[in-house]
Amino acid sequence: MYFIFFMACPHLVYSQGEIQINPLIRMFYVSNMGNDQWTGSLPAPNSRGDDGPFATLEHARDVIRRLRQISPDNQFTVLVRGGVYRLNETLTFGPEDSGTESNPLIIRAYDKEKPILSGSRPVTNFVTHNGKIFRADLKGTSVEPYVFRQLFAGGKRQTLARFPNYDTRDPIGSGFLYVADSIGGDSKTKFKYSTGSVHSWAEPSNAEIVIYPGPNYWNNIIPIAGIERDQKIITLAGNTSYSIATGDRYFIQNLLEELDSPGEWYFDRMGKILYYWPADDRSLGTVTIPVLKSILEIKGKKYGNKYYGATSYIRIEGFTFEGCESSVIVINGAKKIVIAGSSIYNAGRHGIEIQDGFKNSAVGNDIYDVGGVGIKVTGGDQKTLTPGNNRAENNYIHHVGVFDKNSRGIECRGVGNVIAHNLISSTPRIGILFDGNDHLIEYNHVCHVNQETQDSGAIYSGARDWTKRGNIVRFNYIHDSGGYGRNSAQEPWQSPFYTWGIYLDDWSSGTEVYGNIIADTTRGAIFIHGGRDNIVENNIIIDGGTSGQMVYSAWRPDSPTAQKFLPLMFSKVQEIGYTKYPLLSTITDMATGAKMSGNRFVRNIIYYKDKKAPLYGIYNDIDLETTVSDHNVMYHEELPLLVPFMKVPANLQWSVWQDKGFDQHSIIADPLLTDPINGDYTLFPDSPALKIGIKPIPFEKIGLYKDPMRASEPIKK
Structure with missing residues (x-):
């Protein structure tokens, strides 16, 4: 038999002339030098050796479960001392472990020590x-x-x-x-x-x-x-x-x-x-x-194949998670869960999985050497367009996809989730993949991706669904899109090869691409493949690639892929009944939907040196009547601006393009970037881009930011 003690810290609050006492803060400690028969109220064993920290997180969790039944509004915090904790089973949390908005359950590293939770x-x-x-x-x-x-x-x-x-x-x-x-x-x-x-x-x-x-x-x-x-x-x-x-x-x-x-x-x-x-x-x-499937699981209550009774308000901060056969951390059917300031590596599958939850966050983590995706985020309701509001923010993700080369740094699906301020590099394929509606992809630094595969992008969407729209990709810094492949069986493998900066593939539609800096990509900076109603505005493109700085390619309606997906896509438009996206109403039949129409390329800076590279790469039959291209600043070092789609001699292509009504108000001039060779893409005060209505991009805000919950500091951009 043993007794449970706790650290009690009442706080006095004055409210309308009355004194109120805030809920108690109950503090427990866990240490490799601890004992689950002790009270857990001390950070180290006492001099008598009869009290001190707990030995395991499982026991601390169970004690708090019992206490929460008595005092549900108390603040519970578990501080874990440094050292390696080899778990015998996956550490799990359920609805009974939930905190509240004002008093979440907090489990964090003690002081600046480095606790390691190991599944090996x-x-x-x-x-x-x-x-x-x-x-x-x-x-x-x-x-x-x-x-x-x-x-x-x-x-x-x-x-x-x-x-x-x-x-x-x-x-x-x-x-x-x-x-x-x-x-x-x-x-x-x-x-x-x-x-x-x-x-x-x-x-x-x-x-x-x-x-x-x-x-x-x-x-x-x-x-x-x-x-x-x-x-x-x-x-x-x-x-x-x-x-x-x-x-x-x-x-x-x-x-x-x-x-x-x-x-x-x-x-x-x-x-x-x-x-x-x-x-x-x-x-x-x-x-x-590795002997455990996962190291940490936080799940709601499950009935059949769905989660109800969400587990909520739990913060896990400052740990190292390593060594498991599948995904390191799995959050399913939960809300307001935070995984922060942790290092995650040596996994057979993914780093962090957030599935079917709301307002969960992965913040400030370092994730690397995992078999699959760095962070997978899914949440929100596509029938009602209710946002998931899950976040992956300020994470450094690199060298993922050890086993699965279709892996990306971050994968975002569902509705209304946020991917922001991450640094992503050294992936076998995509940097950030998004699929669904109303996601916000912003302030990310994505570079040196697609190192082992081809036909890919640094930021990629492959919707195959006209109703998946409302996504915003803004203020990201993308460079060195990579790619590895070959032109034919007789030709050698090469890198970089056949990738783009931002790739809106397979009818991805209704996406806003705004204020991004895209440099040194392979085939093109931005590629719209069959999609409709996309807006590309206020971006800076530096040496976009060999197929064009901005690339459009329509799907041929008679292609096997189009024959397979167009009927499904039109049926979805008829069935879904969204009123949020007015342009969906223009898809009155499958033939209309199949037209690559309504795309806008306005107020962008294009600066490139490749003598043979086109300004615009246009392939197959796009709808020129509804395509807008204007108010851009182009600079090709006094070389001709090529638009091969015009099918006239090179020296005439630009004038014929303008004669068709495009880029009537665009200008050909040096945009006066401060130092693009060394990565400074700010504009001089007398830049012609400012005069044409292009707005400065907040480059200093892009990428990782300093924060107490960053797993490591500093990280060079």
Whole structure:
């Protein structure tokens, strides 16, 4: 039996001549030096050794649950001392843990200490196996029940044994095999390999292929079903996303025979033997494997497939979360949850998932080395257009998509969520993806993304739905959009390749693109692909790319993609009944909707040097009568402004374009940017852009901002 004590801090408040006492603030402490039989009221054990902090967060949570039933309006705070806390199970919170708006449940790091919540466990019983390779028999140990696909040493991810080896000097362009030939031109399960690509493996059935099929949009990880050595054919146990083409890149992993370099490992699932070649002399004593699916889950009460009775008003601040097989933090059916100032890494899937909630926030976190997306945000009601008001703000997200190359820094879906002031870099594909209605994407710094795939954007939407509109993309700084791909099977892989800055793909419509700075993108700064009613205004475009600084491309109505989606999109317009978006009423039939119409490109600065690059790239049949382009400032260093769509000689294209009514009030002049070469895109006071109505962009506000709840400081922009 034990007694619960607490720190009681009443506050006196004078209100209309009466003295009121605020609810009590109850403070508990957790420490690796603690004991769950103690009161938890002290930050360290007392001198007698009979009282002090709790040992576990689970116990602190349970104590507060009981106390909240007695005193629901009290303020509960848990302060966690530094150290590693290896969890035996996922730390969960439900409706019974909810605080209130004035008195949230707060769980935070003590002072400036660094508590680490880990879903991994150490492996210590290594013995020499062969040369520099060690092995550990996991039978009879605490980790025997677990099957794992990740291994860490010194907190760093190690490499599953593979062929060819991972090349740290060029991880994207080297360390791959290439498909020698396709099978039948469209197979998704078989391909021919080149001599030397397959070794004499004892158990090839354990092996997996990691392949980037067809258009190189993303990868697939699929077990090998068989190898026909006489025909040099590999057969996969499942389908790839696209038909396998000649020259597609791949590697083979999960084979003991390929454990041949430092930092590689292999796990014999049947024998429960772990093999590892330490990356350095210190690594062997620091090996851990993930045993938890997730580290933290905050969920509402579930009935069937929906969450009701939202868990609410909980703040988690200042932790490190590391080591799990799936997503690190999952928030589902909750509201007013805050995850702040934390470092999140070493995960098999996503960093933070916010699902079907309202007014939840991920603020000031560092997220990296996760298998999938950095932050996934979903919330709001698309039937009623009720906003979710979830936020991902002031986060530094980089090196995500370790396993899933279709991953993005941030993914935003639903209605009315906010993605602001984030720094996103080094992603395999998109920086920020948005889908849905009325989202606000602002003040983000997105750079060096799309490092492993192509046909992508730094900020991307692929709606395939005319009713998904009302989104605003403003005041973002985008540069070096990247891309990795090839023009054909006969040509070499290259980077940068086939990406855009802001990519409104697949009929994305009704989006406002305002006040962004877009520099050094590959194919174009802004690309509207089939969409309607988009407004592109007051942006600064620097060296947008080879296809055009501003690019329009309509979907051909007879294309298979259009034939598939146009009927569905028109049905949605008829069924949804939105009154918020008046322009939806102009889509009176499918043929009208299929026209790429109503797009506006006004009051933008375009500054580019490529002699061959068009000013405007226009492809297929856009509706010129409803397209507006005017009041822009263009500067091509006294070279001709090219609009190849006009189909006249280069020196006449600009005049013919103007004769059709476009850019009548635009001017050709140096916009007088302060120092664009060194990234200063402010305007001199006598800039002609100001005279034409272009407004200064608040560049100093873009990106991360200093805040006590930033996980790390400073971070260079």
